Amino acid sequence: EVQLLESGGGLVQPGGSLRLSCAASGFTFSSYAMSWVRQAPGKGLEWVSTISGSDGSTYYADSVKGRFTLSRDNSKNTLYLQMNSLRAEDTAVYYCAKLKWPIVATFVDYWGQGTLVTVSS
Amino acid sequence: DIQMTQSPSTLSASVGDRVTITCRASQSISTWLAWYQQKPGKAPKLLIYKASSLESGVPSRFSGSGSGTEVTLTISSLQPDDSATYYCQQYNSYSWTFGQGTKVEIK
Numbered sequence: 001e002v003q004l005l006e007s008g009g010g011l012v013q014p015g016g017s018l019r020l021s022c023a024a025s026g027f028t029f030s031s032y033a034m035s036w037v038r039q040a041p042g043k044g045l046e047w048v049s050t051i052s053g054s055d056g057s058t059y060y061a062d063s064v065k066g067r068f069t070l071s072r073d074n075s076k077n078t079l080y081l082q083m084n085s086l087r088a089e090d091t092a093v094y095y096c097a098k099l100k101w102p103i104v105a106t107f108v109d110y111w112g113q114g115t116l117v118t119v120s121s
Numbered sequence: 122d123i124q125m126t127q128s129p130s131t132l133s134a135s136v137g138d139r140v141t142i143t144c145r146a147s148q149s150i151s152t153w154l155a156w157y158q159q160k161p162g163k164a165p166k167l168l169i170y171k172a173s174s175l176e177s178g179v180p181s182r183f184s185g186s187g188s189g190t191e192v193t194l195t196i197s198s199l200q201p202d203d204s205a206t207y208y209c210q211q212y213n214s215y216s217w218t219f220g221q222g223t224k225v226e227i228k
Binding site: 046061062095104113 | 122153155157159163164165166167170176208210212213214215216217218219220221222
């Protein structure tokens with residue numbers, strides 16, 4: 001059974017940093033692309049970032065480019081999202097997502113339960 | 122970036138009704154489109170991929186059609202458990218975009 005368990009969310013002040021983790025199990029982690037998708041309170045889904053399962057290339061939404069860094073540790077079956085220079089508009093539930101294929105232009109077949117990030121003073 | 126315009130934003134229908142949700146893309150996405158169902162406080166769930174392929178385990182009352190710039194999700198006979206928000210997602214490139222969502226309510 002595929003499981004994605006996010007952690008690391010919480011309350012942080014504007015300008016602060018936070019690192020989200022996603023522990024994966026139930027599939028060959030290194031063989032699949034992985035993403036983060038966020039959802040602000042009462043709003044829709046927004047793609048944040050994706051890392052390829054083939055060559056480790058990373059891709060970012062313009063709204064987070066230069067502030068967020070996505071990485072993966074295939075030996076620990078874990079995905080990370082380092083978030084710096086956080087803004088109020090980054091407040092959202094962040095979902096870890098497993099993609100169907102190693103390539104990045106594909107869809108999500110499994111989602112984590114989400115972790116809430118609140119940016120506020 | 123490709124913009125996805127989903128309609129309607131909300132709809133209210135009765136059990137047994139046929140319901141259709143439409144997503145229009147700002148440029149052709151071929152059939153690179155997925156549909157997700159999200160219930161309050163829960164993660165989204167994949168329903169349809171490649172515009173018309175039904176994900177394993179999803180009831181057959183859900184179907185998808187279309188290509189290019191217009192795709193649709195149809196629920197052939199609305200059930201109480203279908204009360205949720207539905208999102209389309211284009212994956213024509215690495216830069217995904219989602220529709221703004223359609224909230225489906227049961228009358």
